[in-house]
Amino acid sequence: MSAELMKGNVAIAEAAVRAGLEAYFGYPITPQTELLEHLSKRMVELERVFVQAESEVAAINMVYGAACAGARVMTSSSGPGISLMQEGLSYIAASEVPCVVVDMMRGGPGLGNIQPSQGDYFQVTRSAGHGDYHPIVLAPASVQEAIDLTFEAFDLADKYRHLVFVVGDGLIGQMMEPAVMPEMRPIRPRPDWAVSGKDGREKHIITSINLGAERNEAANLRIQDRIRVIRENEQRSLEWNIEDARILVVGFGTAGRVALSSVKMAREAGLPVGLFRPITLWPFPEKRLAEIVDGGIQAILVVEMNAGQMIDDVRLVVGHDVPVSHYGRLGGAVPLPDDVLHEIEKIAANIGLTATAMAG
């Protein structure tokens, strides 16, 4: 398989098609509109389902309907559209039907701008709209990762009957990189639990309403049990230069990628720095992070394109053992490697490490 130059948004769309996407319902919003446009052609070509809905509200409810029918289904949007979808996402979560949602984050809050950001971290990891839930959240940092994670997202969604987010930012959506696309997978058969017309069996009802405290609590506990299993088994991360690191930089997506450049520059200058890049924002890779921190980390720098959201999850793992600081750009600004390097150097100085001294 040879690599081809692909645009992030288009690559994600095509990866979904290869994974057996049966239906896409979406709405244009910068910076992910190319995804919708690619599917408007591809899905029709392949005689699969494509509808440009009248709003993100309608789109997520169309996704909900198709998911109840057991079809592999996806939508995509950016922060303002994901906000509109919160109601539908909550219903999908409660109904335990699988689906994949792509969020290409942009500067917010409000209408914000169309530049890249990571400002939706809380929104996608903490819950699906109202109520107790955690979607699975995958965070690629390159076009190839975006392809691979999108392709796998559908299997994860099916495996757990869970909502899976693939989150990028405007940069990942817009950039072009060489990547390899997986082979086309056949459309899988509809699962037994789906609604399809009660043909020789008892009727299937898919609903999110559970009247009565005990009944709703039981339904919630069932979801929570599953969330526990996901948390146990699906944590993922990547890491660089960890072995003798004293300073740990943590970043995801584009911020993690920029931080890698900074970490490499810092290493060249003799600073013992490593990078930890979560792939799953939820379940947050707490086990691996804890192990790394226990191995001698003296300070952590969290780099993200927001005012400090993932840093909360880092602090939850690390507690008061190690100082955790944040470097971020807001409103669509992207951090530059030199700026992150500067922060690393400040931290190093604070804990008594210099560019020329190697730690113990």
Next chain:
Amino acid sequence: MVTREQELVRTVVYKHPEALEDVQTHYCPGCTHGIAHRLIAEVVDELGIQDRTISVSPVGCAVFAYEYFDLDGVEAAHGRAPAMATGLKRVWPDRVVFTYQGDGDLAAIGTAEIMHAAARGENITVIFINNAIYGMTGGQMAPTSLPGQRTKSSPMGRDVKIAGYPLRMSELLADMDGAAYVVRRSLHSVREIRKAKKAIRTAFMTQISGLGFSMVELLSSCPTNWGFSPPDALKWVEENMVPYYPLGDYKVIEAVKALE
């Protein structure tokens, strides 16, 4: 002398439809939801489609409609049923998908979804229960409440200066090129109920024949929140709602006329 052929046999000519569960509903005494549910179930039985019909329940008094139909069913968020139905029908084109919606669901929060489903000519069937009030939440004004009508949120009577005018949904949707069959009927008398059943049947036939969007608006009563006895509530429908919401066929494309 009576021959064997002339001998009379006491035979069931009407019984509980198959597609309706044999359970008591939570609807109030005299609520026309019960009639509407029964008509849909009778049509499903007659068309032999129980094994391939999927219902989409609303938010409203009929939120548990899926408990009462012996059909596969899903529960939509308030107003979103036509969007859910779109998702279902697009991935199951040979199944019969219908939504069952009240006036808040369809004519307030769900106005965008119903307009666009009709505009796209989605091959679904919508049963619209118009009882000029919000029943489930205790009797507030609906977009279909009449000028001057007293409700919990218009206690002095709907004042058009504050609250504007009611929506006539059948008229609005009939204008859509994607709409194939849009009619308004009523449930206020035996004669009208029989006509309503025929319309529901035509609507389902429209879907089965792949002809486009179908909707049957049913003028209905809410005895509890209107403060009337069930018979008086039906009279109120006839005397007050029918003049404002005229019964009739608002859109019937040629191909559907052939089905009637």
Next chain:
Amino acid sequence: MATGTIVINEARCKGCTLCTTVCPKGIIEMAEGRVNQKGYIPAVLVDPENQCTGCAICAVICPDVCITVYRDIPAAKLQPATA
């Protein structure tokens, strides 16, 4: 003139009285001095002179599908026995 009868499922009746308002023979009444298990006064057929024709108009208006309607049909007109 056709003859028939109805059976009202009293347990399901909610006492809405709609059937009593439409019966062409006026032979459906609300029960006297009793309620069903849910506390509703059920409708009852009062047909000492066998006036019921099995027209099923009551069943058309009943919102709770409580009424099963029977009609006396000449054997020749009946469908062959099916399941």
